[in-house]
Amino acid sequence: MKKHWHDYLWILSLTYLLLGFFNILFAWLGLLCFFIPLLFAGIGGNKGYCNRYCGRGQLFGLLGGRFGLSRKKDVPGWMKSKGFRYGFLIFFFIMFFQMLWNTYLVFAGAKSLGQAVTLLWTFKLPWHWAYHGTLFHAGVAQFAFGFYSVMLTSTVLGFFTMLLFKPRSWCVYCPMGTMTQLICKLKNKEVQ
Amino acid sequence: METTARKKRKAFVEEHTCVACGCCVKVCPMKAIQIWKGTVAKVDQTTCVGCGKCARECPASVIEIREVTV
Numbered sequence: 001m002k003k004h005w006h007d008y009l010w011i012l013s014l015t016y017l018l019l020g021f022f023n024i025l026f027a028w029l030g031l032l033c034f035f036i037p038l039l040f041a042g043i044g045g046n047k048g049y050c051n052r053y054c055g056r057g058q059l060f061g062l063l064g065g066r067f068g069l070s071r072k073k074d075v076p077g078w079m080k081s082k083g084f085r086y087g088f089l090i091f092f093f094i095m096f097f098q099m100l101w102n103t104y105l106v107f108a109g110a111k112s113l114g115q116a117v118t119l120l121w122t123f124k125l126p127w128h129w130a131y132h133g134t135l136f137h138a139g140v141a142q143f144a145f146g147f148y149s150v151m152l153t154s155t156v157l158g159f160f161t162m163l164l165f166k167p168r169s170w171c172v173y174c175p176m177g178t179m180t181q182l183i184c185k186l187k188n189k190e191v192q
Numbered sequence: 193m194e195t196t197a198r199k200k201r202k203a204f205v206e207e208h209t210c211v212a213c214g215c216c217v218k219v220c221p222m223k224a225i226q227i228w229k230g231t232v233a234k235v236d237q238t239t240c241v242g243c244g245k246c247a248r249e250c251p252a253s254v255i256e257i258r259e260v261t262v
């Protein structure tokens with residue numbers, strides 16, 4: 001099938017992850033993966049981002065498909081249940097707000113900058129090599145560490161479910177995917 | 193009249209569990225699938241040839257290929 005420029009956006013996703021190893025401030029770019037899908041859903045009432053421009057989905061599709069790193073088995077039933085998908089979305093949001101709160105504390109001077117990336121909301125990985133001081137407030141860096149943690153965690157989770165199940169299993173419970181579908185449903189008044 | 197009836201394979205989406213990711217759309221050689229308003233995948237039964245590519249690709253495994261009489 002004919003390839004389009006947007007079939008190569010997985011390169012951007014990969015670059016994003018790599019840049020975070022060198023300078024954590026690049027993590028801010030990840031906000032694009034939050035705002036673009038929301039704009040598609042909120043304004044267009046569609047999932048144009050998922051359907052076309054999501055580099056992360058493409059990356060899993062490529063690694064699991066072309067590179068054969070996936071067992072290509074069906075995801076378990078509970079994983080595609082509404083309960084799990086919405087539950088995971090809520091959990092993701094809570095952790096996201098906790099990260100924002102943490103950033104706020106650093107901005108307010110109540111906490112010092114933690115130069116670590118938290119994987120799976122639990123494991124603190126030292127990451128000081130990617131921080132070289134900044135012209136900006138330490139809070140700017142704190143947000144970068146927090147946001148990169150979110151991105152890395154979701155990549156790791158997605159990677160494992162790619163190995164175990166179908167290449168793009170992450171798309172089944174991806175919070176952005178669930179949220180944009182929900183927005184589209186509400187917008188199109190299709191919620192039963 | 194019934195002698196012209198034939199069985200054909202077509203894709204069916206289990207709509208309430210479709211996550212509207214669009215993976216199926218990308219692989220369909222007939223361009224027979226669309227994501228309807230960002231909510232669910234819809235198969236155009238007239239163009240679908242039942243090849244099953246979408247069903248293999250679907251991460252949620254919610255597409256079934258069924259035989260229908262046309």
Ligand code: SF4
Pocket residue numbers: 037049050051054055056057170171172174175176177178213
């Ligand atoms: S569900 Fe998530 S990972 Fe999959 S295409 Fe949509 S935004 Fe990307």
Ligand code: SF4
Pocket residue numbers: 205209210211212213214215216217227232233249250251252253254255
């Ligand atoms: S690949 Fe499956 S879950 Fe995704 S839009 Fe198509 S039918 Fe729905």
Ligand code: SF4
Pocket residue numbers: 202203219220221222223224225235239240241242243244245246247
């Ligand atoms: S079965 Fe083949 S032709 Fe029919 S919708 Fe799926 S990919 Fe397209």
